Amino acid sequence: MRKALLSVTLLLSGGAIAGGGSTVPSGNTIAAIVSNDPNFSTLLSAVQAAGLVGTLSSAGPYTVFAPTNAAFAKVPAGQLQALLNNREQLRALLLYHVVPGRVAAAQVKGLSSATTAQGGTLNVSTMGGKVMINDATVTRADIRASNGVIHVIDTVLMP
Structure with missing residues (x-):
């Protein structure tokens, strides 16, 4: 776990792919899956604006709790725009979605919490047969990527 967190830290400090991390990824990485699914177009824009494409294209492994466009639509427009315009806050927000x-x-069902790449803690619970991450519901689980796994959530997680 520490090795993966160190890898994230190294990537964020300058290991992103050429072009600032904004190129469209290929293959079966987390970044490629997100870029090829229209339900994640807002997430992709945020990942590109934060310069995290390289991170989510790297070896990993990572677990990403990926909010859909509908999840981002729940965030007040002014707050979302402010995040998109503040690269450091956006990076912190996005890394809060990465374990x-x-x-x-x-394995998620057996956890009560998880430490994120941002350094925060996610609360994990099961309610009525549904897995909850903080206040978000996992709507689709175990999308396998070459560098990890994606769990789709219905709400943007706020640190």
Whole structure:
């Protein structure tokens, strides 16, 4: 787990792909899956604006709790625009959605919390057969990527 967090830190301090991390990724990485799914177009824009494409294209493994466009639509427009215009706050917000390591749904259900790449803690619970990450519901789990796994959530997680 520490090795993965160190990898994230190294990537953020200058290891992003050429072009500032804004190129469209290819393959079966987390970044490529997000870029090829129209339900994640807002997330992709945010990842590109934060310069995190390289991070989510790297070896990992990472677990990403990925908010959909509908999840981002719940964030007040002014707050979302302010985040998109503040690269450091945006990076922190996005890294709050990333847990170092590959954590499958079966493992998530057994957790009560998880430490994020941002350094915060996510609360994990099960309610009525649904997995909750803070106040977000996991709507789709275990989208496998070459460098980790994606769990789709219905609400943007705020640190």
